[in-house]
Amino acid sequence: MSRISQRFNDLREQGKTALIPFITAGDPTPGITVGLMHDMVSSGADLIELGVPFSDPMADGPVIQRASERALEHHVSLHDIFQMVKTFRERDQNTPVVLMGYLNPIEVMGYATFAGAASAAGVDGVLIVDIPPEEGEELLQSLRDKAIDQIYLLAPTSTPDRIGQICNVAGGFVYYVSVKGVTGSSQLDTAAVAEKLEQIREKTALPVGVGFGIKDAATAAAVSQLADAVVVGSVLVSRVEALQETPDEIGPALAEILSGMRRAMDAVH
Amino acid sequence: MAITAEKIIGTQPDDRGHFGVYGGLFVAETLMEPLKDLRLAYEKYMQDPEFLKELDEDLANYVGRPSPIYFARRWSRELGGARVYLKREDLNHTGAHKVNNTIGQALLAKRMGKTRIIAETGAGQHGVATATVAARMGLECVVYMGAVDIVRQEANVYRMKLLGAEVRSVESGSKTLKDALNEAMRDWVTNIDDTFYIIGTVAGPHPYPAMVRDFQTVIGREAREQIQQQTGRLPDALVACVGGGSNAIGLFYPFLDDAAVDIYGVEAAGDGLETGHHAAPLCAGQPGVLHGNRTYLMEDKDGQIIETHSISAGLDYPGVGPEHAWLKDTGRAQYVAITDEEALGAFHALTKIEGIIPALESSHALAYAAKLAPAMESDQIILVNLSGRGDKDMHTVAALEGIEI
Numbered sequence A: 001m002s003r004i005s006q007r008f009n010d011l012r013e014q015g016k017t018a019l020i021p022f023i024t025a026g027d028p029t030p031g032i033t034v035g036l037m038h039d040m041v042s043s044g045a046d047l048i049e050l051g052v053p054f055s056d057p058m059a060d061g062p063v064i065q066r067a068s069e070r071a072l073e074h075h076v077s078l079h080d081i082f083q084m085v086k087t088f089r090e091r092d093q094n095t096p097v098v099l100m101g102y103l104n105p106i107e108v109m110g111y112a113t114f115a116g117a118a119s120a121a122g123v124d125g126v127l128i129v130d131i132p133p134e135e136g137e138e139l140l141q142s143l144r145d146k147a148i149d150q151i152y153l154l155a156p157t158s159t160p161d162r163i164g165q166i167c168n169v170a171g172g173f174v175y176y177v178s179v180k181g182v183t184g185s186s187q188l189d190t191a192a193v194a195e196k197l198e199q200i201r202e203k204t205a206l207p208v209g210v211g212f213g214i215k216d217a218a219t220a221a222a223v224s225q226l227a228d229a230v231v232v233g234s235v236l237v238s239r240v241e242a243l244q245e246t247p248d249e250i251g252p253a254l255a256e257i258l259s260g261m262r263r264a265m266d267a268v269h
Numbered sequence B: 001m002a003i004t005a006e007k008i009i010g011t012q013p014d015d016r017g018h019f020g021v022y023g024g025l026f027v028a029e030t031l032m033e034p035l036k037d038l039r040l041a042y043e044k045y046m047q048d049p050e051f052l053k054e055l056d057e058d059l060a061n062y063v064g065r066p067s068p069i070y071f072a073r074r075w076s077r078e079l080g081g082a083r084v085y086l087k088r089e090d091l092n093h094t095g096a097h098k099v100n101n102t103i104g105q106a107l108l109a110k111r112m113g114k115t116r117i118i119a120e121t122g123a124g125q126h127g128v129a130t131a132t133v134a135a136r137m138g139l140e141c142v143v144y145m146g147a148v149d150i151v152r153q154e155a156n157v158y159r160m161k162l163l164g165a166e167v168r169s170v171e172s173g174s175k176t177l178k179d180a181l182n183e184a185m186r187d188w189v190t191n192i193d194d195t196f197y198i199i200g201t202v203a204g205p206h207p208y209p210a211m212v213r214d215f216q217t218v219i220g221r222e223a224r225e226q227i228q229q230q231t232g233r234l235p236d237a238l239v240a241c242v243g244g245g246s247n248a249i250g251l252f253y254p255f256l257d258d259a260a261v262d263i264y265g266v267e268a269a270g271d272g273l274e275t276g277h278h279a280a281p282l283c284a285g286q287p288g289v290l291h292g293n294r295t296y297l298m299e300d301k302d303g304q305i306i307e308t309h310s311i312s313a314g315l316d317y318p319g320v321g322p323e324h325a326w327l328k329d330t331g332r333a334q335y336v337a338i339t340d341e342e343a344l345g346a347f348h349a350l351t352k353i354e355g356i357i358p359a360l361e362s363s364h365a366l367a368y369a370a371k372l373a374p375a376m377e378s379d380q381i382i383l384v385n386l387s388g389r390g391d392k393d394m395h396t397v398a399a400l401e402g403i404e405i
Helices: A003-014 A030-042 A062-073 A078-091 A103-109 A111-121 A137-145 A160-169 A190-203 A217-224 A234-242 A247-267 B029-045 B049-063 B073-079 B098-111 B125-137 B147-152 B154-162 B177-190 B208-216 B218-231 B246-255 B322-330 B340-354 B360-375 B390-400
Strands: A018-024 A048-051 A097-101 A125-128 A149-154 A174-177 A208-211 A229-232 B069-071 B083-088 B116-121 B140-146 B166-170 B195-197 B237-241 B262-270 B286-290 B293-297 B334-339 B381-386
Touching (some): A048 A078, A062 A234, A149 A160, A160 A190, A217 A247, A229 A234, B098 B116, B237 B360, B262 B360, B293 B322, B322 B334, B340 B390
Parallel strands (some): A018 A229, A149 A174
Antiparallel strands (some): B069 B083, B286 B293
């Protein structure tokens, strides 16, 4: 069983919802990322999403765009990120790590090379924003060959047919984008999310995560009653940005946000 | 993979938007259904006689089509060699070929019940052409434009505002056309329900490359008839500049099955291909995925898109339409590059010798024609797409010569 499935099984037995933080690898500097990953795990993260910086992050709002730009000032590449995950794995063999990003860096590296290096580094899943299943057969096969889960997004605009089609190829969990918009958007409508999750669950037994628009402990708690995982990104990354001049304060600041969310989520279960 | 089949027209793209290995549909899930809706509407209305009639009427009475072809007699004589004909897209309403496409997409938007139009723009020509049709149809219009381009194309920014469009400055990334496209996509994904995104070139996810091509092929259909009427035969060579490549594909497409017609797409070599400061993905880039399609890109070894350079904002784009990528690989078209300096030379030559001030983008095509012509016979014909007029470039050219206007 993959580390991702194991983690979701364990949480289900404990009656808990997964908390999944997202940060961009190498933001604001490459040296800080592994430490932040450990800090997030000790403050309640169950799985970590590590953003792979890209020059043209079309699906991201300004907060995560700027994170990409900060990381790219240091030329953070996939090779650097594999090294970060490898270092993280020296102390943590249980927390799943998912890389999230855009296709082109992977396309340039080559699918098989990417999958091999990711697997060797200890990466468990890959979420690529801009490759729908229609275009993704070859990549999916490369990832499956290395037992890496390919995580897919579902959106408010996904029809039941599409949900079925995507769930057929998805691995690890599926990630429901709760709003029409880019990362960091506001106005999450829990009733609409609940309705859509019901449609998704008719099509798949995979755990369902919800992200885009989780602002604080209260929205995290509300979503945790509906979903199997709560994904939080922009709110963390904006703290990284605010504290970039005092990097020692970033870890504690992220820990504070996550432990608040953890408590609020656990309290409603 | 050279083409052996006689017939190319109508074979590309496949039903999922692929031109060979290029093109396709590489977008976030939220856009998949809206793009499917757009594809179905486009497929439906391109078969609808009412729609096509309205499009033709608008092209005739509002844009001023057909645009003439013009024999540049004095310039040809000076070059010595082939006779050079110009397809005068610069005479269209709004001053470039861009309006052929915005008219078509705006009619589609209206039929799809959309009330808000967004667009990206580089040189500002597509932004102006979009703001123009939005004004005419009474639609709300937002144009995204890189902060760098806003400075170098001030006059077009003002034109868009006069036309009632809101111009939003894009401060992310390189602050040029590619970033404006990113930002327009972000707007679209957020406002899917009421918004129609008018992409200005033959790039983006399916169906845009095919749809924009189909709206622009009016250039080549007219030119193919006109050149035969005027000269009694087909041209020996076609030349057009290629940024995203919409004016080029518009001219080339109706000639693709005419095997004797050589086809040249001209990219921006900027300071020179060897300097790395250019915008020539077909000549000096490699395949990758950006803005919803697979195509040739300007990218670094990590797959990050790199900043481009060209004197002309309209060619300053790190990608290129996927159909051009396919035409390059199949060998049906050849892609070459012209430096800033060569383009400026052609800009001045055409202005002084023919009394036509070309856009800096089109000047790249003219400069390549000027290289081809002397090596050809005097009974041979080169047809150049004069895709736009140079009024918008007055400030750029004057500044290079140390003149303030």
